[in-house]
Amino acid sequence: ATMAASPAWWPLVVCLGAAVNVGWKKEEIFAPLPGGGQVGMSTxxxxxxxVRILGPGDNRGPIFSPMVGPDVEDALFTHDTAYTAGVRITSRVGALEVTYDGQMHLFSADGRLITSSDPLDASESTVTFSSYKGALYGRGASPDDxxxxxxxxxxxxxxxTATYAPYYYSTDGYSALGVVEVPDGQRLPVSYQSTGSKIVWRHRGPFDxxxxxxxxxxxxxxxxxxxTGSPRVPPRYxxxxxxxxxxxxxxxxxxDTVSKFREGRYPIDGIxxxxxxxxxxxxxxxxxxxxxxxxxFGYNPALLDAPAQQFAQLADKNIRVGVIRKPRLGNTGFLDxxxxxxxxLQAAEPGGAWPPxxxxSYAQKRCLDFTKPEVRDWYxxxxxxxxxxxxxxxxxxEGESDYFTYYWWNVAEVQALRLKDSVRRFYSLxxxxxPGMARLGATVWTGDIEPTWKDLQRTPGMMLNWVLAGAPYVACDIGGFTRESDGTLLTRWMQVGSFMPTMRVHSTYQAKPHFPWLWGESAGNAMRRALEMRYRLVxxxxxxxxxxxxxxxxxxxPLLIDWSxxxxxxxxxxxxMDGELLVAPITREDSQVDVYLPSGLWYPLAASQVTPGESAPVSGPRRIQRGGGFDEVPVFAPAGAVVPLAPVVQSTADLPGGPLEVQVYAGADGSFELVEDDGETIAYETGQVRTTAFVWSDRQxxxxxxxxxxxxxxxxxxFSKLFVTMVSSDGVRHSDTYLLGVVGAIDMSDESRFV
Known part of the structure; x- marks a missing residue:
């Protein structure tokens, strides 16, 4: 009772603030352990x-880990010196205490006991927490799971094709990230395992x-x-x-390839x-x-005989160029x-895909150790x-030579960019x-997947698991990489990709490229519609x-975040969920639709590229199972959704391309913040953005x-102009087009009018 009650005075601390001496701190507080050693506690x-578990005489500082944002400001906390059963600190999010018998207790802000550890022992390499059948999310994923x-x-x-992180969120009511000092090649020597009643962390070496x-x-x-650090906004392209x-x-x-994209009206921004x-x-x-x-570090003249000139010509056609890099050397002189x-590195690149x-392994003794600052400087x-x-x-x-190769490799690439440009956004795939790479501007794709329906069906789950593990921008090799794809599979994959954070096709040199016009008129038209939807969503x-x-x-x-x-x-x-949109693409070879709609009123998205001719709302909870059209992507908007859509353009450089369409879905109030900036630089980080706050009043x-x-x-x-599309049970109504001024309103009650 004493342990659970103490954090409840946190609101009093907030209210009284500077009026009383509450002992605000950022410095680490230490709790002794009965078997020797101590626990460092801080925010x-x-x-x-x-939490840092230190053995006798261990005076090390906190482990520096790329997974933890270096520029994150630490919260203030209080040290409860009146607590006599151990050592307790309290912050605005809860409290942490270590008792004199070595048990650790974690509390919520309202004083609820979340979890307790078994007695801590600095000589052991395990930490065990209680659990009440808590489900764990955020580990990452491989094709197996x-x-x-x-x-x-x-x-x-x-x-x-696989990434696993030392992280979980437990439905017991907390998240946990485990950190050790030194990777073991492409593995990290820390793990966790739940039995339902216990969650056991195991580690080798120092552990935070x-x-x-x-x-x-x-x-x-x-x-x-x-x-882990705020994920940077990628450049608009x-x-x-x-x-x-x-x-x-x-x-x-x-x-010729770029010309066919442009002449065929297949929107594209990069190759x-x-x-x-x-x-x-x-x-x-x-x-x-x-x-x-x-x-x-050169060019192949057969492809790029005048690189700067060619890149400039592509830029004139609004095409950006990305290129593959490997984290190793092949030239004898450089290697010596x-x-x-x-x-x-002594480690090499594991062969094949999952499991490694x-x-x-290949590239033996040729992979650079990017953890060294001098390597990053040279590179x-x-x-x-x-x-x-x-x-x-x-x-x-192919940067899986070490658990943190990708992170430090990206740091070197950021460093190279800053040698030439101090404000341009960094972007990599x-x-x-x-965890932590997203704060650099680094994104991820799911590896060398197969052109099969099974790998298509795995793609959404892989994306969601990696998002929860700390990679919010996930792409895939649309159509599959390793061998020949087919038109129907590629089309369905393009439809999935249009609602992923990054949309990118890829194929091996032995297979037909995944360019839409190569797959027949029907598939090409359906892929064009998927691309048009992608650009409307920008x-x-x-x-x-x-x-x-x-x-x-x-x-x-995943839906469970919104409907837990x-x-x-x-x-x-x-x-x-894609913002407020529920996306349920068709990933079955027989084109069957299988959608679960949670409670609420749902409308098919009113965009002809997705759900042609449909507008009738559906009440959830409900499961929809039926046959689907070849060019259909089931996407639903809830009542109250406010969805800004661009006109169809051929590249993001063509924006705005006309008036902004703001779709509103009747049945509830709603809002949306449209954010615009220069799309290229880091000026947004210092507030140089234009924000338009849209508010929908359903009653009015x-x-x-x-x-x-x-x-x-x-x-x-x-955007300087807009019109409103109101979707209701009565059908779809469009307003006239108006200037998007600093303030404004459009009344859709009877005849649309600008107010």
């Missing part, structure tokens, strides 16, 4: 407690634990994002479509080159000495130099000229991730990305708005 970031949201364990590692009280998964995820392949042939092939852009041979068969003729300086084939100078030439972003592949998605950066609110998320009391949502992985049938922010006047990519 980290706004919402986490940091991509379609399962909750699992009992995690063994952190990175691999082609971050605990975040959170009643709901939504709150736990927001606390986790705050701890990354919200469009990117076409990649292995096998770009020559300069003419590039120009990505594989190996062929910088070399005429792959380095897969190379032995440790490498080859003296191999170039690591790197080895002489101790810059090369360690026995057939950044080798690649800085690419930014000057006109390359926009990196596609980082990586084959695996570790203002919606871009605004949600800003909300993720500012408020840590997940843009893409509805057991039907707990295991749903074939559908997801009126949409009002207020514009605030640095850019009150519309910029060249900002």
């Amino acid at each position: 980290r970031g706004p919402s986490a407690f940091r 991509a379609q399962v949201l909750s699992e009992d364990s995690s063994t952190p590692q990175v691999c082609n 634990l971050y605990l975040m009280p959170a009643k709901l998964l939504r709150e736990g995820t927001e606390a986790y994002m705050a701890l 990354a919200f469009g479509f990117i076409a990649s392949r292995w096998g770009w042939e020559d300069r003419q092939y590039i120009e 990505v080159f594989d190996f062929e852009w910088f070399t005429t041979e792959t380095d897969y068969p190379f032995t440790p000495p490498g080859k003296s003729s191999y170039q690591d 130099m790197a080895r002489s300086k101790g810059w090369v 084939d360690i026995a057939n 950044s100078h080798q690649i800085e000229h690419y930014y000057e030439d006109g390359i926009s972003f990196w596609w980082n592949d 990586n084959r695996a991730f570790t 203002p919606f998605h871009y605004s949600l990305a800003h909300a993720l950066y500012r408020k840590h609110k997940l843009w893409i998320r 009391s509805d057991s039907e949502t707990w295991s749903l992985v074939g559908q997801w 049938r009126r949409l009002t708005w207020t514009v605030q922010g640095y850019l009150l006047a519309p910029g060249p990519r900002s």
